[in-house]
Amino acid sequence: EVQLVESGGGLVKPGGSLRLSCAASAFTFSSYSMNWVRQAPGKGLEWVSSITGSSSYIHYADSVKGRFTISRDNAKNSLYLQMNSLRAEDTAVYYCARGKAGTVDYWGQGTLVTVSS
Amino acid sequence: EIVLTQSPGTLSLSPGERATLSCRASQTVSSSYLAWYQQKPGQAPRLLIYGASSRATGIPDRFSGSGSGTDFTLTISRLEPEDFAVYYCQHYGSSQFTFGPGTKVHIK
Numbered sequence: 001e002v003q004l005v006e007s008g009g010g011l012v013k014p015g016g017s018l019r020l021s022c023a024a025s026a027f028t029f030s031s032y033s034m035n036w037v038r039q040a041p042g043k044g045l046e047w048v049s050s051i052t053g054s055s056s057y058i059h060y061a062d063s064v065k066g067r068f069t070i071s072r073d074n075a076k077n078s079l080y081l082q083m084n085s086l087r088a089e090d091t092a093v094y095y096c097a098r099g100k101a102g103t104v105d106y107w108g109q110g111t112l113v114t115v116s117s
Numbered sequence: 118e119i120v121l122t123q124s125p126g127t128l129s130l131s132p133g134e135r136a137t138l139s140c141r142a143s144q145t146v147s148s149s150y151l152a153w154y155q156q157k158p159g160q161a162p163r164l165l166i167y168g169a170s171s172r173a174t175g176i177p178d179r180f181s182g183s184g185s186g187t188d189f190t191l192t193i194s195r196l197e198p199e200d201f202a203v204y205y206c207q208h209y210g211s212s213q214f215t216f217g218p219g220t221k222v223h224i225k
Contacts, residue, residue, distance in 0.1 A: 035214070045154075045162065045205055047214035059212045095161055102150035102209030105173065107161035 002026050002106045004096045009111030016086050022079040022096030022108060030074040033099035036081050038092035049081065050099060086115045119143055121206055121217035129225040136193040138220045140206030145186050150209040153182055153191045157202045166191060
């Protein structure tokens with residue numbers, strides 16, 4: 001069964017940095033694009049970033065461009081999100097999600113990032 | 118930039134009733150890249166429908182999707198207790214995902 005397990009969330013001060021990780025299993029990781037999607041408390045879903053299987057193409061939402069960096073290590077079946085210059089509005093549950101044909105077919109359980117002084 | 122609008126914001130229904138959820142795009146979109154998700158409190162979203170009308174693996178046939186152009190619909194033919202949740206539509210285009218604001222289906 002496909003599994004995506006996020007880690008690395010926590011409390012960070014405004015302007016600080018955090019690195020999220022996602023461990024994937026039970027599928028050929030390198031064959032799939034991967035995404036980060038976030039959800040602020042009590043709010044809807046917001047796509048953050050995508051990366052193709054070979055890391056050839058990377059895309060970001062305007063809200064995080066220049067501050068967040070997505071990457072992956074196919075040898076380790078792992079996805080990452082480096083988050084710098086964090087703001088209060090970045091507070092959310094961050095989901096690691098597998099992409100397939102324009103959808104997200106599997107989601108992790110999420111990791112909570114809280115940006116507060 | 119495509120904006121997705123969902124209506125109604127909240128739907129109050131009883132188990133056994135039919136639910137009809139709407140998703141409207143600000144411009145014509147490809148049906149191939151229109152999906153629906155279900156999210157229950159404290160859980161990650163789950164893919165229900167992709168390509169506007171194809172059910173994802175393991176999704177019961179009481180869930181169906183339809184539509185084209187700018188107007189799409191998710192129908193739950195007979196609500197089961199486990200169907201009370203928030204439903205999001207989603208479009209993929211220009212290398213980015215866009216989600217609608219969601220429709221909450223709750224027990225009347």
